[in-house]
Amino acid sequence: MDENQLIIHFQAGEEKAFKHIFNMFNNRLVFFTKGIVEDPDSAEDLVQDAFVKLWDKRLNFKDLTSIKAFLYISLKNVSRNAYKHDKVTQKYRSQLEEAIDDNPIFLKIVEAEVLEEVSKAIKELPEGCRNVINLSYFEGLSNQEVADQLNISINTVKTQKMRGLRALRNLLKEMAPALIILISKLN
Amino acid sequence: MDFHIADLITKYLKGETTPSEIDEIQAWCKQNESNQLLFNQLTDVNYVGKQIKHWEIANSNQMWGKIKAQTLPEIPTRNLFTKRWAWAAALLLPLFIVGALLVYKANRNALNEVQMAQLRTKKANPSTYNQVQLILNDGSVVDLSKSANKKLSENDGTVIENDSSTLVYGKNENKNTALTYNTIVIPRKTQYQLVLADGTKAWLNAGSSLRFPTQFKGADRVVYLEGEAYFEVAKNAKMPFKVISGSTSVEVLGTHFNVMAYPNEKVIKTTLLEGSVNVSNGSSSKILVPGEQAQISGEQLKVIKANTDQIVAWKNGLFAFNDTDLPTVMRQVERWYDVDVSYDGKVPTTKLTGEIPRKVKLEELVNMLKYKGINLSLDSKTITIKAK
Secondary structure, three states: OOHHHHHHHHHOOOHHHHHHHHHHHHHHHHHHHHHHOOOHHHHHHHHHHHHHHHHHOHHHOOOHHHHHHHHHHHHHHHHHHHHHHOHHHHHOHHHHHHHOOOHHHHHHHHHHHHHHHHHHHHHOOOHHHHHHHHHHHHOOOOHHHHHHHHOOOHHHHHHHHHHHHHHOHHHHHOHHHHHHHHHHHHO | OOOHHHHHHHHHHOOOOOHHHHHHHHHHHHHOHHHHHHHHHHOOHHHHHHHHHOOOOOOHHHHHHHHHHHHOOOOOHHHHOOOHHHHHHHHHHHHHHHHHHHHHHHHHHHHHHOOHHHHHHOOOOHHHOOOOEEEOOOOOEEEOOOOOOEEEEOOOOOEEEEOOOEEEEOOOOOOOOOOOEEEEEEOOOOOEEEEOOOOOEEEEOOOEEEEEEOOOOOOOEEEEEEEEEEEEOOOOOOOOEEEEEOOEEEEEOOOEEEEEEOOOOOOEEEEEEEOOEEEEOOOOEEEEOOOEEEEEEOOEEEEEEOOHHHHOHHHHOEEEEEEEEHHHHHHHHHHHHOOEEEEEOOOOOOEEEEEEEOOOOHHHHHHHHHHOOOEEEEEOOEEEEEOO
C-alpha cells in the first residue's frame, strides 16, 4: 500500500490502515514522550490519547509527515500543560514562559526519528545477519560468543557482520578496525 | 515541523550523505553544544545499541486495544459496505435525519410558545440528571451520553450507532440462532429513540426500559417494555412483532401504536394509530382499529375511542391533557421532572385540558398549576398538593 492509499483508507475509517499508522509511529512516540514528561510511566497513556485525537481529526491530513508532526506536537503540548499544572513551576511561569526553550524537545524528536530509522534498517536485514548485528554490536559479544550462541560458524558471523555494515555504514564503521583485528586473530 | 536534520543524520549513518550534506550537519552541530552532543551520541554504536535494544514497545498490543476501543467499531467499516443492506441503510439515513430534524423543529416551535428568554437563563442541574444506559448481552453497561457519536458493537457482530438521542441497530446476517439481548434504560427527565435491526422505530418515554434482541430471528419479533413507548413497526408479515408488558401482549404485523405500561399506572394502555394490533392479557384478546385504545387492568380488557394526538404528544415534546385527572397529570410530572408528588389530605378532583411543552421548567409548571387553582408547593424534589 503506498502512502496515498494508506491515507485514503485511514480517512475512510479502516482499522487496518489505522493500525498500520499506529505501528509506524508508536515506538518513537513512546520514546519521545518518555524523554519529555516528568513521569515516564504516563508516556504510553499519553501516546494512546494522541492517537485517539488523531483519529478524530483524521480528515485533516494529506500525508504521513503531517500526521507525524501532529502526533509529536500534541504530545509536546500535553507535556507543556503538565508543567503548567506543576505548582512550583506555576509560580515562576510568567518569567519562564519565554525562556522555555523548544530546542531540547526538538532534539528529542531528532533522536526519536534517527533511532527509529536505525532500528528499521536493522529490522530490514535478513534474520541471520540481524541476529549477528544485535549480538555483536549491541550486546557486545565476541565473534566466538556470537558463533556459539547462534550455533553458526565463525566465518558466517564475519560475513554477516560485513553485510550488516553496509546497512549502517558510518554508525558501525568505527567498530570495523576492531572487527578486522578480531577476524585476523581468529583466523 | 522540520524533520530535515533527522533525515540528514540518518543518511549519514547509512553512509549516503553528499559532501554538501555533511557540511550542513557540521554547521548544525556548531550551532550549539546540545546539537553536537546529540550527534556524538547518535554516531556512537554503544549509545544507539542501548537505546534501540528495547525499542519495540512490549505493551503495544494493549495500547492498540485501548485506542481501538475508543475509536473503531469492532467490525471493520469496509466489510460493512460490501453488504447490500448497508447501502440501503446509507440511502435511508437522510430520511432518519429529516425525521430527527422534524422532531427537533417541533420541539423548537413548542419552545417558542413559552418564554424562551426565561428558559435560557435556567439550566438543568446536571448533578441530578441521570444518563440513558444500555445494558449489553454480557451484562456490561454503556453510558450512552458518554459514548455519543461512537459505534458500539455486540458480540454477535451487530453494530450500534449512537448519536446522543437515537440508537440505531444495524442489520447483520450472522447465522447464529441464539438471540442476543440488549436493554435500554431511560431515566426520568429524558426520552430516547431507538431503531431496531428490522427497521422498527421505538420512541421511549421518561422512566422506561425496553429489552430487545439485537437481531430478530425465528418465528416472531418479541420485545419487553416497562414504561411507555411509541412504535412504528417495520412490516414483515412472516414475523409478527410482539410487545410484552407484564401479562399484556400486543401483537402486530407492521403498524404504529403506543403502549403505556408503567408499574405505577393501574391501567396498561395500548393505542393504535395505524394498521392493526391484537391486544391480549392472557385470558382474553381484542383486535384494535386505528383510533382505538385498549385498557387492561388485571383481568379486565376494555376498548375505548382515544385522542391519538394527545396519546403520542410526549413523542413530540408535549404534555397533552384532555379532561385528565390531577393524579394522572402528576405521575407524568414525576417521570419527566424526576420529582415525587405527595398529597396532603384529599386529592383534588380538578381536571386539566391543554398542552404544555416539556421544555418548560418545573417551577413554571408549578406556577401554571397554581394558576389553575391547585394548592401546591415545591420543595427541592418533592411537590406537595394540599386539599383546599
